[in-house]
Amino acid sequence: MKKPEEQFLDYLARKRLKNTSQRMTILSAFLRQKAHLSTEEFYLQLRKEHPGIGYATVHRTLKLFAECGIASERNFGDGQMRFEVSLGNEHHDHLVCTSCGQILEFENQQIEQLQIDVARTHNFIIEDHRLELYGLCSACHTTEQPPVS
Amino acid sequence: MKKPEEQFLDYLARKRLKNTSQRMTILSAFLRQKAHLSTEEFYLQLRKEHPGIGYATVHRTLKLFAECGIASERNFGDGQMRFEVSLGNEHHDHLVCTSCGQILEFENQQIEQLQIDVARTHNFIIEDHRLELYGLCSACHTTEQPPVS
């Protein structure tokens, strides 16, 4: 398995793109972040240490990561793009807590196989899939839940 | 099973909302449309027969349908909200063709059960879920696929 840094530099070379200090700074920060941050959240984190880097650059660079396979773009229906490191991470799906926003990961090989079966019976070629379970995580439903309003 | 019209009128009554001609027109058109139309697509259809109804009213009314259980809101990652009639339709998940945009429906009881198992092992209470398989439908991969570029 290639390292993310290598993979990114290879991608830049292949596409005749340039290796800039901003890109390396963002990559290094990205690899250290907790997963499933939105562009905005990540940008705010990054800005604490690197106030000079603009939002547009962060956005463009995260998209580069997705293109070259380092990152996966996620969308949990809150209207924000989220990213997580994908290189070196097993495929997984998500449990999204609608109360506290926590995102848990799971992997179920039986479900994956059944998806393939479903696709076959419809003569459909799967390129990608998304499976998310929305609800209350353990912490949010064991505690008393005073309505937010 | 209550009829959609009844259910909507009940909901309006319960919430002290008013029964207007626009709402009834939109409901009747919605029940006749093919599924998975975006607000915009639906509005453009509706406008052919009812040019007087504004986009905002259509939008607000579709949200009412979702609130009262007549409609499901869907989001297939193209940045548009889509709606389909849910009352009287079995739960189903979707196959989304990334080439022609066609949306097929499927239902797999084993997958549904495995989702429940996954949630249980994480002590997670499912409120909702989404499962979509993205790829090429039968028509799009049997034909020669000249690259779009």
Added chain:
DNA sequence: ACGATATTGAAAACGGATTTCAACTTATAG
């Protein structure tokens, strides 16, 4: 019919993603 309340449609506002553009940086060639 009256008055209180809700709805309507056009337009404006909103929010996140994306693009624009002039200044700047990088890579490559001489």
Added chain:
DNA sequence: CTATAAGTTGAAATCCGTTTTCAATATCGT
């Protein structure tokens, strides 16, 4: 080490679907 071509940057502007605003209008209980 320049020079030059080409790509990048950050701020601001733009895009685009969604949602809200608001004055005019419609509904509904009395």
